[in-house]
Every structure is written in structure tokens, then in C-alpha cells.
Amino acid sequence: MFGIKELCSVCQKEIQLNEEVWVRMKYPGKKGMTEIKAFLHQEAQFVCMDCFEETKK
Ligand SMILES: [Zn+2]
Structure with missing residues (x-):
């Protein structure tokens, strides 16, 4: 994301x-x-939709 x-x-x-x-x-x-960009790289945690769906079960 964002390169x-x-x-x-x-x-x-x-x-x-x-x-x-x-x-x-x-x-x-x-x-x-x-x-x-730098902020996202340092602070953001990405969760793919597959895993996000898992957390809802
Ligand atoms: Zn995942």
C-alpha cells in the first residue's frame, strides 16, 4: 500500500x-x-480481509 x-x-x-x-x-x-506514508509504515497495522472476517466469527 502506498508503495x-x-x-x-x-x-x-x-x-x-x-x-x-x-x-x-x-x-x-x-x-x-x-x-x-512514514506514519503508516511506523504506526499502522494492516489486517487482510480474510483475517478480519475471522475475528468476527
Ligand atoms: Zn491476514
């Missing part, structure tokens, strides 16, 4: 381009959204 390879934080599967994902993250603080 950075990310893995699902549950199954470690690589997130594919344009794949729908669930993102768990802290809301940005002082930096705001200007450094969103």
Missing part, C-alpha cells in the same frame, strides 16, 4: 495492491497527515 510493502499483522501475508484491508492505527499527533 510500501506491508504484511497482514495476523497471517503475515503480503498485502496486494488495491486489496481491501483493515487498518489499525493511532490517530496522528503533531505531525498531522503530511508524513502519512
Whole structure:
């Protein structure tokens, strides 16, 4: 996502381009959204929809 390879934080599967994902993250603080790529890389945990569906069962 956003040119950075990310893995699902549950199954470690690589997130594919344009794949729908669930993102768990802290809301940005002082930096705001200007450094969103770096912020996502540092703070976001991606969960693929397969794993997200599992959590609902
Ligand atoms: Zn997964």
C-alpha cells in the first residue's frame, strides 16, 4: 500500500495492491497527515480481509 510493502499483522501475508484491508492505527499527533506514508509504515497495522472476517466469527 502506498508503495510500501506491508504484511497482514495476523497471517503475515503480503498485502496486494488495491486489496481491501483493515487498518489499525493511532490517530496522528503533531505531525498531522503530511508524513502519512512514514506514519503508516511506523504506526499502522494492516489486517487482510480474510483475517478480519475471522475475528468476527
Ligand atoms: Zn491476514
